[in-house]
Amino acid sequence: MAEAHQAVGFEFTVRPDGADIKLSQEVIKNIYLSGVTAWRKRAIQFKNGVLAGVYPASPSSWLIVVIAMISTLYTRVDLSLGMIDLIKENLPRLETPHYHLGYMSVQTGKVLSAILFATLLWLFLIYLLRYSLKALLSYHAWIFESHGKMSSSTKLWLSLIKMFSGRRPLLYSFQASLPRLPLPSVDDTIDRYLESVHALLDDKRYKQMETLANDFRNTSAPQLQRYLLLKSWWATNYVSDWWEEYIYLRGRSPIMVNSNFYVMDLLYITPTQRQTARAGNVVHAMLQYRRKLERGEHAPVRALGIVPMCSSQMERIFNTTRIPGIETDIVQHLSDRKHLVVYHRGRFFQVWLYTGGRHLLPSELEMQFQRILNDTSEPQPGELKLAALTAGNRVPWARARLKYFSQGVNKASLQAVESSAFFLTLDDEAQGYDPAKTGSLDGYAKSLLHGKCYDRWFDKSFTLISYTNGKMGINTEHSWADAPIIGHMWEYVLATDCFHLGYTEEGHCKGDINKGIPPPARLEWQIPKEAKETIETSYVLAKQIADDVDFHGCLFSEFGKGLIKKCRTSPDAFIQLALQLAQFRDQGGFCLTYESSMTRMFREGRTETVRSCTSEAVAFVRAMEEEDKTVSNNGTRLELFRKAADKHQNMYRLAMTGSGIDRHLFCLYIMSKYLRMDSPFLKQVLSEPWKLSTSQTPQQQLNLVDINKFPRYVGAGGGFGPVADDGYGVSYIIVGEDLITFHISSKFSSSETDSFRFGQNIRKAMLDIQSLFKPTNHKTELPLMNGVSKGHKKDV
Incomplete structure (x- = not known):
């Protein structure tokens, strides 16, 4: 046990002639370094908190204002309009029994009054700048302007935004300047x-x-x-x-599949085939990200590189767990936690992430994870499927938690899980996209979405999953944040892993290893028979849900964003209209369609719904299904497409701007x-019911990797389970210029749906719409990229 190893550093012996105390120099050194690191961290957090608190001003600007005000005392130019003298007259004075003199000299009183006035003026200017910026950020006409066309007022607005935004904003610098979400009229x-x-x-x-x-x-x-x-x-x-x-x-229903979503690894690249090495680099990169996050040192996400987005959701990426309750759950977010919990073959291990006041190095993390893989001990009774409690109904889990996990070793072990930085599963199988293996993307997605129903802790803010072939992925609990937040972290981690940390020629993590680090500690459980029955009941329900998920991953490589933009239309509108056409062909009718849009231009904004099935979209789809295939009718279809795309874009913009x-x-x-x-x-x-639920996975939020230079270093996106029993869930990611990936889910139990069939309908709809932009005039023809369509081959 780790506790036993640490205890060796301190020996206390009572002898007849007194007590003999021996202290390990190594332990004392680690204590000292830990203290130094903690104080340094507090100092940096305080400094960055001050910088964010006074933004868009800076602490140095206070000194400039103070010097300017004190200078007026000598130039006899009263810029304060008498306010400095008023402050001086109202400063507290100390009266003595013998001398009716002030506590301070006249000169000192003037200087102090000038400093106080300068401070008040500086604070006033901060709030003036902040509210001016808030007023500027409440202007949204720019988003409704045609692409490539910018009005003079918008150009002026952008210039003012740049001027008021300062030079180097921190992650939370803009929070106080973000406008409130407006309330539309009834x-x-x-x-x-x-x-x-x-x-x-x-x-x-x-x-x-x-x-x-x-x-x-x-x-x-x-x-x-x-x-x-x-x-x-x-x-x-x-x-x-x-x-x-x-x-x-x-x-109160299970969050596995129904709420949680997943994010995949790089599509084509696996930096190393060694499971523990990849996990070591990725975990270390996450710790680096968390350190910058806690200090607020990440750059804020900004639309157009200028308009700031709300960063409040990012506060709960780490050290966060959804705690089950009888009537409602709560989201528990803790301060910095120095450990994570690892699951492997039914056993739970606690791994400390710090030593001597620093993060474990990637090579040291690799060693710790390898120790877990080498551990041949068996799961304790009831331990194997324990995490199935988080996959079943919420009320049985809440009752079991109160009854069986509120005292003793069970309480301590559960606290270790729920207070960990995040949860890591060292999986015992290989996953990932393999173009030579049919259905590889399907299996990969289902593994990330639900796994074996007991090998992910679905209540954690996220579970990191490491496969035996070096592939990774994430399962994310949805209540605390939306997909762009975890996507931001994942982009940073993948770029750091591949381009900064790297691996040796043998595929191991780089760096030396401190073999004196205590090994991971097994968590202990004493699970009674009644709790085992609850665990099994939750597992059976979760297994039924998981087995009912019909998933299909579709890589659409015939064309991508590059060609769609040449068609002078929005890629998102193009794809949404293709989904409407595919839905009509698949189901023979139209349905209420959900598309997620973000509202993070407002403080604490999350999402809004874009109702993609519009009257204009219906008219376009019906025109596409008419039997008349003449060129003249294609012109009518193209005109209807333009109207539907413009309508969709306008609705998306309204959703983003709070309407x-x-x-x-x-x-x-x-x-x-x-x-x-x-x-x-x-x-x-x-x-x-939303029979068709769709969402676009964000890409390149950080721009850490030039995908034009490294085209194979692209993510595969992520997805979610079906929302309706007889409907589809579709997540898509526009990958660079020439690839779009679709993650399609439905339920096997529905006789009306088939995810693979819907994927083929999407492919055909994309190609059919693209064909509308191929007029007979060869000068303006936009041919299909990569030649002939790949047809109906299952591209997984």
């Missing part, structure tokens, strides 16, 4: 909602919905809106806290529940 939201469902309902059902909407508009909506307006003034963000609580934490539909309706519904007001309209809206 009329706008209802009108947009009715417009969004018009194409999906027949005349009779649409009239019924219109009646419900107008009744709501004229009765309870004004009162609910007033309360919601009050919350929007008082709270930092009127949506995010309710979204986290009611959409995620109050859900979406669904989060507003969701909050009105929650408010109606608080006020115990019944609303048939809101009930109907919130009960509508």
